[in-house]
Amino acid sequence: MSPAANISADDARRAVLQAADELFYAHGIGGVVMSDVRDSSGVSMRRLYAMYPSKSELVAAWLTDRHDRWMTWFTAAVERHVAGGADPLLATFDAIGEWVAAPGYRGCAFINSLAETSELTDSHRTIIADHKRDLVHHLAGLAARDHHDAPEWLPAALAVIIDGAIVQCTIFASTEPLAAARSAVRQLLETIPA
Amino acid sequence: MSPAANISADDARRAVLQAADELFYAHGIGGVVMSDVRDSSGVSMRRLYAMYPSKSELVAAWLTDRHDRWMTWFTAAVERHVAGGADPLLATFDAIGEWVAAPGYRGCAFINSLAETSELTDSHRTIIADHKRDLVHHLAGLAARDHHDAPEWLPAALAVIIDGAIVQCTIFASTEPLAAARSAVRQLLETIPA
């Protein structure tokens, strides 16, 4: 174990990623300075830079970590609503509804980050695109469960609608866009053979 | 007229707004420094600050100007497609398709700006929300033309879908999400009485 470290390397990494998540999500990448991460995580500059040699690499680690946690949360939330009797595809809107209504909601971290062009490298953009690809893939899996003969475009269209709702709920600080989107999808799904 | 000004106040304002639009849209607010605006517009720091007393006020002027120009463009593009025989609501997707395919496309300036939390004030957020409200309002007008008995939620849902497509086409650098969204809307509209 490290001689004079106050906490283990694992604990330090966890603390940094948690601080990074809270700060970057709330204030945007450009709105967070490295000393904020130090102050919020309790990990010294020296260890911070030993772990992540630049802010850019910390951002990449944050995006990767957030992808994992968000997908895990989303999957579980959807299954919870499905267990309550919802159609799997409509359940995605119920899950997003929980998120949008939660305190501190500020839209999709990946969409937000992509807008901060000056802070991003191509490897960040790859992580972001992969995140959305995974979402489409997950939606395709859900569609396959109850709507066996759904058109090819359905998962991609649902991903578009979900992202649009996430964005508009942020802009209007309201869940109304999500409700309208859910109504549209319900009506659309009625036309699709099960 | 101003004694020693190289160009008129109107020309200077136009040059600044055009430079601001190109720079802020391409690089984000945080990615543009005031001297970039000076270099790109040819308007000196002194006049720049005489016109807009802070970067924040320049950003507000840019957003307001962009709203006007974007809505004008969008309205005209939709009407052009309607004149070609398209359903007014589907024509919105054709119009967005032109935009997405244009060089330099980088998504919606308002959505992008909203993500740059640390650069924004409440008055910027108001301009952004008003822009999206105007879009919904415009869509409601289009819906009223051919779909007289459309459900209340239709314009809001279409706005969600359009914004989602704008965002996802940016993320994937592709027009495929827009095509999927258009397919979904076409199918949805078939279920709505004219």
Add this chain to the structure above:
DNA sequence: TTGACACGAGAATGATCGTTCTCGTATCGT
């Protein structure tokens, strides 16, 4: 106990940025 070492705290560095200021010049009314 002692020397080598890894660490934390936080100062230092060098760059960048928003904003203001200086200075030399060109213009206007007279």
Add this chain to the structure above:
DNA sequence: ACGATACGAGAACGATCATTCTCGTGTCAA
């Protein structure tokens, strides 16, 4: 032609930031 003035060019200022460095301390092996 002359003083007052408004301007452009760009230096200056003060703040902030990413990143690195210093220094004093605690820890380990022997």
